[in-house]
Amino acid sequence: MQVYALGFDDFCDEDFSLIGIHTTLEDYKLAYLINKNLNTRFYKSKDNLEFDSEKKKASFSIYNFSNDKYDFDWFLIANSFRRENQTESNELLLTTETKTYLIPEKKKVDFFIKISGEVSYDFVLKTIDKIKSIEQVITSYSIDKNTLKSKDFLIF
Template structure:
């Protein structure tokens, strides 16, 4: 009898492509412009991506879109989460802001587009070119997920 065993890496490794976007736009405005320019239908997800650690709790906005033509799911994910900290000191209320990043090594990336599935390179290249043509987008490029140390946060 032949036995085949799977390691943990076989179960958790999803096939996906990652696009990084640099922009000053808010998440809903970027989703709108992507829908307009890519003919997608990004919609706000019911729940945000919540990362809870012993020291931090961060909430990252997610928009999702299903492309039935190609049978792929697309996700627009914010790379940063801001949290306001309030402290009382000598009858004064002081506030400070803590910014947490989903992918620490890509702090300059404002949003990621995660495309679940194995998409052809020419379609990805055309998608990146269309995103770059949006006036409010500074730049956009493909990211090699194998170079990321914290890519586990993108598996959901």
């Protein structure tokens, strides 16, 4: 009798394309401009992508878009979360800022667009060109998900 073993990777191998975006825009402004230039309909998700650990709490904003025609699910995900910490020292209120990254090895990336499903490379390149044409976007490019150590954070 043969025994078949399934590894954890067999369940988590999601097919998606990843685009990195560099911009100084807020998440809602970027979603609006992408909707305007790409004819998408990104909307703010009810829930953020949240991580709770003993040392850190982080909440990353997510915008969704479902394309029924091509059966793609798109996600616009913030890469950073800022939290202000206040401490009292000698009757002074000191404020420090802690910044947490969803994908720490890509700290310079402000937002990711994750396109779930099997997408042609030409489609991704055309999408990148349209995003680059947005005046407030510094640059955008395709990211090879296999080079990321933290790619599991993008599976949701």
